[in-house]
Structures are given as C-alpha cells and as structure tokens.
Amino acid sequence: MVVSDFAVEAKNLEKKFGAFTAVNRINFQVKKGEIFGFLGPNGAGKSTTIRMLCGILSPTSGEGHVGGFDITNEQNRIKEHIGYMSQKFSFYSDLTVEENIDFYSGVYNVPDRKERIEYILEKARMKDYRNMLTRNLSGGWKQRLALICAILHKPRIIFLDEPTSGVDPITRNTFWGIIKDLASRGITVFVTTHYMDEAENCDRMALIYKGNIIAMGTPTEMKTKFMKSDVLDISVPDSEDWLDKLSALSSVKETALFGTGIHATTLDSKEAIHAIEKLFKEKDVKDYSVKKIDPSLEDVFVALIEDYDREHGG
Amino acid sequence: MFERIKFILIKEFLQILRDPKMRAILFLSPLLQIVIYGYAANTDIQNIPTAAFDLDNTKESRELIRRFKYSKYFNIKYYVYDEGREDELIDKTKVNTVIRINRGFGRELVGNKSANLQIVVDGTDSNTANIILGYADAIVQRYASEAFDERMQIYFKGGEVAYPKVDLRDRSWFNVNLISRNYYIPGVIALTITIMSLVLTSMAIVREKEVGTMEQLMVTPISPLELILGKLAPFGIIAIFQVTLLTAVGVFWFKIPMNGSVSLLFIATCVYLLTSLGVGLFISTISSTQQEAVLSTFLFFFPASLLSGFMFPIMNMPKVIQYVTYLNPLRYYIVILRGIFLKGVGIKILWPQILILLIMGTAIITLSSLWFKKRLV
Numbered sequence: 001m002v003v004s005d006f007a008v009e010a011k012n013l014e015k016k017f018g019a020f021t022a023v024n025r026i027n028f029q030v031k032k033g034e035i036f037g038f039l040g041p042n043g044a045g046k047s048t049t050i051r052m053l054c055g056i057l058s059p060t061s062g063e064g065h066v067g068g069f070d071i072t073n074e075q076n077r078i079k080e081h082i083g084y085m086s087q088k089f090s091f092y093s094d095l096t097v098e099e100n101i102d103f104y105s106g107v108y109n110v111p112d113r114k115e116r117i118e119y120i121l122e123k124a125r126m127k128d129y130r131n132m133l134t135r136n137l138s139g140g141w142k143q144r145l146a147l148i149c150a151i152l153h154k155p156r157i158i159f160l161d162e163p164t165s166g167v168d169p170i171t172r173n174t175f176w177g178i179i180k181d182l183a184s185r186g187i188t189v190f191v192t193t194h195y196m197d198e199a200e201n202c203d204r205m206a207l208i209y210k211g212n213i214i215a216m217g218t219p220t221e222m223k224t225k226f227m228k229s230d231v232l233d234i235s236v237p238d239s240e241d242w243l244d245k246l247s248a249l250s251s252v253k254e255t256a257l258f259g260t261g262i263h264a265t266t267l268d269s270k271e272a273i274h275a276i277e278k279l280f281k282e283k284d285v286k287d288y289s290v291k292k293i294d295p296s297l298e299d300v301f302v303a304l305i306e307d308y309d310r311e312h313g314g
Numbered sequence: 315m316f317e318r319i320k321f322i323l324i325k326e327f328l329q330i331l332r333d334p335k336m337r338a339i340l341f342l343s344p345l346l347q348i349v350i351y352g353y354a355a356n357t358d359i360q361n362i363p364t365a366a367f368d369l370d371n372t373k374e375s376r377e378l379i380r381r382f383k384y385s386k387y388f389n390i391k392y393y394v395y396d397e398g399r400e401d402e403l404i405d406k407t408k409v410n411t412v413i414r415i416n417r418g419f420g421r422e423l424v425g426n427k428s429a430n431l432q433i434v435v436d437g438t439d440s441n442t443a444n445i446i447l448g449y450a451d452a453i454v455q456r457y458a459s460e461a462f463d464e465r466m467q468i469y470f471k472g473g474e475v476a477y478p479k480v481d482l483r484d485r486s487w488f489n490v491n492l493i494s495r496n497y498y499i500p501g502v503i504a505l506t507i508t509i510m511s512l513v514l515t516s517m518a519i520v521r522e523k524e525v526g527t528m529e530q531l532m533v534t535p536i537s538p539l540e541l542i543l544g545k546l547a548p549f550g551i552i553a554i555f556q557v558t559l560l561t562a563v564g565v566f567w568f569k570i571p572m573n574g575s576v577s578l579l580f581i582a583t584c585v586y587l588l589t590s591l592g593v594g595l596f597i598s599t600i601s602s603t604q605q606e607a608v609l610s611t612f613l614f615f616f617p618a619s620l621l622s623g624f625m626f627p628i629m630n631m632p633k634v635i636q637y638v639t640y641l642n643p644l645r646y647y648i649v650i651l652r653g654i655f656l657k658g659v660g661i662k663i664l665w666p667q668i669l670i671l672l673i674m675g676t677a678i679i680t681l682s683s684l685w686f687k688k689r690l691v
Contacts, residue, residue, distance in 0.1 A: 055533070082533065086526060092525075092527060103322075
C-alpha cells in the first residue's frame with residue numbers, strides 16, 4: 001500500500017486481447033472525493049479499464065493503484081474497499097430485494113448487518129419493496145437497488161459502469177443527485193457513461209477513444225482548452241438539405257445536425273457567419289438565424305473524436 | 315471465510331427451493347426413476363408365453379409338457395396340432411417359445427433309446443432367449459435324469475443299486491431369489507445423484523455467468539475457493555438427501571435388502587460426490603450458456619452410465635473397453651452400493667474402490683478448481 005492523495009491512478013496502463021489493444025498505455029489520476037467521469041463511445045475501452053481497476057482483469061503492462069493498493073497484486077485488498085455497479089442487472093432476479101441486500105451484506109461482512117440494512121432501505125425509500133422479487137422491480141428501482149448493493153459496506157471508492165444506461169431522463173436526474181450526495185460525503189466516484197450530457201455532472205473527466213485518453217480536465221477546461229474551434233448554431237428550414245452545402249464553405253470545418261438545427265464548427269467564427277449569411281441571402285432564404293454559442297460537451301467530444309480520426313487516418 | 319460460504323449457501327438454497335420446477339426436478343424425478351426401475355424395468359423372466367406341439371401324445375410326452383406348464387417360467391398358452399401353426403405364433407409374437415415333441419418320443423424313451431425334442435425360441439432378444447433356453451434345459455435335464463432313475467429301478471427290479479450320478483445344487487448368493495430389482499435399485503441411486511449433481515452444479519455456475527452476477531461476485535471479497543465451496547456444497551447436500559430418500563424407498567417400499575452399513579453408504583457417497591461435483595464444476599468452466607452446460611453433461615453422463623456396469627456387465631465387454639471403465643468413477647460407486655446393499659460387505663472389502671474414488675475426486679476437484687480460477691478473470 002502506498003499513501004497517496006489520489007484515490008485512483010493509472011500509469012501507462014495497457015490491456016491487449018491478442019493483437020487488439022483495448023486500452024493503450026493510459027495515464028490519469030482521480031482525487032479523493034471527486035466525481036470522475038470516464039467517457040467515450042461504446043467499445044472505447046471504458047469497461048476494460050474499470051475491470052482492471054476493480055481487480056477482475058489483469059493488465060498486460062503498466063500499473064495502477066486504487067485506494068493505495070496495487071491493482072496487479074493487491075486485488076483482494078482493493079475489493080474490500082470498493083463498490084462496483086456493472087452495466088448489467090447484476091443481482092439475483094429470483095430473490096427479493098431484502099434477500100439480495102442480505103446476501104451482499106453478508107459477503108462484504110458488513111458489521112451490524114440488520115441495522116445497516118434497515119437504515120439503507122429506509123434511506124433509499126425501498127422499505128415497501130423489501131419483499132418484492134427483484135425481477136418485478138421497474139428499471140429505476142433496479143438501478144437504485146444495484147447502487148445500494150454497491151455501497152452497503154461503505155466503500156471509499158465506487159465504480160459505476162454505465163449506471164444510467166436504459167433509464168428514463170427523470171430517473172437519471174435522481175440518480176445523479178444520489179451520486180453527488182455520495183461524493184459530498186467524501187466518497188470517490190468513478191463513473192463511465194456514453195451520455196455526453198451527463199458529463200456536466202462530473203468534477204473532472206477523461207475522454208477515451210480507441211483505447212487512448214484524448215482529453216482530460218474539468219468541464220470548463222474541456223470546453224475551452226480542448227475546443228480550438230468555435231461552434232455556430234444555425235437554424236434554417238429544411239436543415240438537412242443544407243448540411244453539405246454549408247460544409248463546402250471554406251471557412252466551415254464540420255457540420256452536424258443538432259436537434260432541428262445545425263451545429264457547425266469553424267476556426268474563424270466571424271468569417272464563417274459572414275459566409276453563411278451571404279449564402280442564405282443568395283439563395284433567398286428568409287427564415288434563418290446564425291449565432292455563435294458556447295460549445296456543449298457533446299460538441300467538444302464530437303470535435304475531439306473527429307480530430308483524432310483525421311490525425312490517425314481513422 | 316465460513317461466514318461468506320454460509321451466505322452463498324443460503325442464497326443457493328433460496329434460489330433452488332423457490333422455483334417450483336426445480337423442486338419437482340429435485341424430489342419427484344428421483345422418485346419417478348426408482349418407481350420405474352422398481353416396477354417396470356424387470357428383467358426377471360417368468361410366464362413365458364409358450365406353445366406346445368405334441369406330435370407324440372404319449373404318457374411320457376404329456377408328462378414333460380406338464381413339467382413345463384407347472385414350472386413358474388413357462389405359460390403354455392397354445393396347444394398346437396398343425397404343422398406351420400407354431401411358426402405363425404412366433405412370427406406374430408403370440409408366443410416366445412415352442413416345445414415340439416416328435417412322434418416316437420415316448421417309444422424311444424421306454425425302449426432305452428435316445429429320445430429327441432425341440433425347443434424353438436424367439437432370439438430377437440438374445441439375452442432373454444439365453445435365459446429361456448437355460449430354464450428349458452434345466453427342466454429337460456431333470457426329467458431325463460428322473461426317467462433314467464426310473465428305468466434303472468425297473469431294470470434292477472427294485473433292488474439296491476449304485477451308479478454314478480452328478481447332482482448340481484446351485485445357489486445364488488446375495489440375491490437368493492435372483493430378483494433383478496435388487497440389482498437395479500442401487501444402480502438407480504448412483505445414476506440419479508450423478509446426473510443431478512452434474513447438471514445442477516454446472517447450471518448454477520453458468521447461470522451466474524450468463525446473467526452477469528458472476529462479475530458482480532468477482533468484485534466482492536469472495537475468494538474463488540469460497541465461491542467454489544459455496545456453489546458445490548448445496549448440491550452435495552441435496553445429493554445426500556436424495557440418497558437418503560431413494561434408499562428409504564428402496565428398502566421400505568421395494569424391500570431390497572440392506573445388508574451393509576448405512577454409515578459406510580453415506581461416507582462412500584460423500585467421497586463419490588467429489589468426482590461428480592468436480593466434473594460439474596469443470597463443465598461450468600467450459601460452457602458459457604446453460605444449454606451448453608446441459609449438453610456437455612450428457613456427453614459425460616451417457617458413456618459413464620453405459621460403462622458403469624449398471625445395465626451391461628463389465629466382464630462381458632471387450633478387454634480394451636474394460637480398461638476404459640477403470641477411469642469411470644461411477645463404476646466404483648456402483649460396486650460399492652451393490653456391495654453394501656446386497657452383499658453386506660464393509661470397508662475391509664470395499665476400501666480399494668473408496669480409495670480410488672477419493673484419489674479421483676481429489677484430483678478432479680483440484681484441477682477443476684484451478685481451471686475455474688483461471689477462467690474467472
């Protein structure tokens with residue numbers, strides 16, 4: 001065990017499956033009590049990284065520490081101090097809510113089990129469901145139960161792998177409320193998601209793509225430091241028809257549909273706005289607007305991934 | 315450590331006993347098996363449907379047919395008088411055996427000559443045919459020997475005579491009345507707990523992989539050893555319960571003898587379970603779905619049961635196959651069970667089988683556990 005300010009850290013962490021590199025020598029640090037977002041599209045290497053950190057997958061090379069313990073030879077110590085919630089519905093659907101909680105609390109050797117179970121059922125407002133078979137719970141409650149099972153033993157660090165996949169927006173909001181509450185009590189939260197809008201909830205985040213971390217920082221840093229281009233929000237009738245015409249302009253880099261409008265990236269917003277408005281006037285379009293906006297995280301990620309693909313010939 | 319195993323155990327039992335289908339598989343199917351073998355699968359041959367074709371029709375020929383009739387083995391359903399009728403009866407499976415006595419049988423016998431008769435048996439089932447011929451032979455031999463005695467008496471006019479004679483007194487030990495049920499039921503017990511422990515163990519582990527709970531378990535402090543023990547113990551306990559149930563039904567309902575020690579039966583069962591639970595564990599490591607697990611189980615179970623001596627005596631198998639059966643744990647367990655139930659032999663006789671099972675079981679469980687551990691992460 002090493003004493004460190006970081007709850008989680010990875011140094012040149014690498015995982016290969018045969019010839020395929022799932023995680024390519026990544027480096028990052030997560031501070032204690034931080035909500036750290038690990039973001040990226042499906043198949044980017046998020047789950048592989050999380051599984052290495054939780055001690056259920058051995059890295060090919062590099063090192064990592066979780067709670068001060070080494071991920072290659074102190075997995076058993078790590079497991080006592082972390083909570084983990086996987087993407088899958090990961091408890092026993094033929095057992096009741098209480099039987100599931102009872103099982104996990106026993107496995108984690110939770111002290112004063114009975115009281116702890118009562119407390120947590122109360123806290124999660126699940127007392128009425130205690131005798132219900134978990135297969136009959138709705139999606140949101142299942143998610144809540146999975147989280148309960150992950151924090152029963154008061155772990156210092158929790159890993160949440162796509163905790164909100166397949167859950168409605170309202171439940172997602174409540175869920176993030178709970179996560180923030182945990183973090184406020186000093187628990188480090190390491191969360192993966194491919195919902196880019198959720199990333200705003202994180203204190204810091206890393207964007208992983210094709211096994212590489214391509215950007216890391218706070219949400220503000222992400223939008224300023226990593227976003228070299230400006231974003232224009234364009235609203236115009238029949239926006240689909242305009243995508244190609246707009247991206248053909250020399251001052252516009254990329255265009256993408258965004259809601260009913262178009263988001264365009266550009267290196268020089270003034271010149272681009274001028275060129276776009278000129279084009280609309282020429283074509284006799286009346287009902288349009290073009291304005292520079294602050295990029296959303298989604299804009300940032302899309303731009304970063306496209307830059308990466310361009311540079312690496314992907 | 316035991317604390318965690320206890321929680322896994324409780325969880326397994328909750329899951330198993332909650333499912334009504336599972337309860338039926340665990341308790342009704344073994345009972346069904348033993349009832350079927352106890353009643354239906356009876357290889358004892360009695361009341362063989364027989365036709366008598368007596369062309370001689372003398373006192374001697376009638377006496378011989380009477381002896382067939384009053385043995386418990388043959389049931390003379392038809393008396394045939396026309397040539398060809400007996401073939402028809404066999405073709406239509408109306409009878410299994412035809413006794414044909416040609417004209418002159420009585421005359422030859424009285425005239426101190428060799429008298430002939432013919433037994434025709436339906437050989438479709440070679441095993442049954444052999445047994446029937448054995449019974450027929452015994453009846454005819456006895457008749458011949460008594461006829462010989464009678465002729466001798468007449469010849470010497472009732473005086474004291476001495477002549478050489480061999481008298482076979484046969485006696486079947488351990489199953490005096492040769493009731494096939496006594497032979498099969500110990501085997502049924504062995505087969506039942508084998509298939510149950512194989513299927514249930516492998517399915518219970520593979521289900522966790524399939525549903526995704528295995529991954530959740532792996533991030534808890536449960537060690538692979540605790541997981542293995544917690545997963546195997548419930549099915550071991552269930553198997554022991556099934557042995558108890560089946561033994562009780564066998565002894566009290568089907569009246570099969572229990573000549574040996576009940577505690578040795580349970581000790582041997584525990585040792586045997588090491589092998590079958592170990593194979594179940596191994597199957598779980600090579601299967602990723604429950605269907606795969608069930609199919610792999612049968613891949614092991616069928617050869618194991620065919621080469622166990624349950625149905626087909628091992629001594630009748632070709633030498634090479636006989637050597638193969640030495641690798642089959644079920645073979646030893648069946649020998650142990652039959653030894654305990656029928657022969658009443660104890661550890662003094664059965665220790666080699668128990669020792670082999672112990673070695674095999676330890677090896678299988680250790681290797682499977684190591685393999686299981688390797689495949690987990």
